[in-house]
Amino acid sequence: MATKTIQYLITDFLEYLELEKNASQRTIRNYDHYLRRFQEFAGDISPKVINLELIRKYRLYLARYNDPETGKPLKRVTQNYFMIALRAFLRYLARLDIATLSAEKVELGEQDPSPLKVLDDNSLERLLKAPQTSEKDGLRDKTILELLFSTGLRVSELASLNRDQINLERREFGVVGKGGKERVVFLSDAAVEWLNRYLVIRKDPYKPLFIRYQGKEDPIDHGENMRLTSRSIERIVAKYVKIAGLPIKATPHTLRHNFATDLLVNGADIRSVQEMLGHSNISTTQIYTHVTNRQLKEVHRAFHSKNREEQ
Numbered sequence: 001m002a003t004k005t006i007q008y009l010i011t012d013f014l015e016y017l018e019l020e021k022n023a024s025q026r027t028i029r030n031y032d033h034y035l036r037r038f039q040e041f042a043g044d045i046s047p048k049v050i051n052l053e054l055i056r057k058y059r060l061y062l063a064r065y066n067d068p069e070t071g072k073p074l075k076r077v078t079q080n081y082f083m084i085a086l087r088a089f090l091r092y093l094a095r096l097d098i099a100t101l102s103a104e105k106v107e108l109g110e111q112d113p114s115p116l117k118v119l120d121d122n123s124l125e126r127l128l129k130a131p132q133t134s135e136k137d138g139l140r141d142k143t144i145l146e147l148l149f150s151t152g153l154r155v156s157e158l159a160s161l162n163r164d165q166i167n168l169e170r171r172e173f174g175v176v177g178k179g180g181k182e183r184v185v186f187l188s189d190a191a192v193e194w195l196n197r198y199l200v201i202r203k204d205p206y207k208p209l210f211i212r213y214q215g216k217e218d219p220i221d222h223g224e225n226m227r228l229t230s231r232s233i234e235r236i237v238a239k240y241v242k243i244a245g246l247p248i249k250a251t252p253h254t255l256r257h258n259f260a261t262d263l264l265v266n267g268a269d270i271r272s273v274q275e276m277l278g279h280s281n282i283s284t285t286q287i288y289t290h291v292t293n294r295q296l297k298e299v300h301r302a303f304h305s306k307n308r309e310e311q
Helices: 006-019 025-042 052-064 076-095 121-129 136-151 155-159 189-200 220-226 230-244 252-265 270-277 287-310
Strands: 172-176 182-186
Touching (some): 025 052, 025 076, 121 136, 121 230, 136 230, 155 230, 182 270, 252 287
Antiparallel strands (some): 172 182
């Protein structure tokens, strides 16, 4: 193992992510892309050759790199994705006792935090009311929107749901999220109501919770090929964002943001929100405090300043 070059070790690392870390295929593809770029820059070197000077040159290379499709330089957040992948790879090498640079010595560049897309109450209400529930696909779509907002599920988690997972009596179900992390998901009254209505019209025997209504029916493997994909659900949300005339390009992840901020604004503690979102690290959840802090500031300005003026 110690005599292998990074070309082979990157392959070993990707297999480790798949087998040991239960990473998604999308995650594995991303890491493959990021690490092969480092290999292209550095050459098929031995891990012991990786040092701070090489990392400095690599960061400079990324900063000056222009995307061949757009002709534009990489955003700072994208540059950090490459460095995050490299740090994960170095940690893997350290786990195998392979001599190389410590991952902790690879620093990330400074970047402005990306603004969170969160719908205001009016926009959220317009989006949730956009589907025509008199049609079966509209009823399905309404249920999807309510479930996304009620649970904060990732779109991939929603797409993978099966009918027998949902316990409407207990108003909860279990999911397996990123990295194989299990959690319990709870349903709001509205989500239970629309799930009930949607499941009542489901006369088919198919296993997936959300199925397509276009194209040829395929009963093989309990209707697995009838399942809506993550991309299909993203298109459904985009369709109703357009119908509702919303001011921002909302996505399923926007509804996840709304779920989290709604909990925090109404008094939920951040550890509970972390658990409900399925975040491994609380720092990921803390991005939502920036939104709620701004809202608290507006409340302070509206009410505290007013009181001062009336004195």
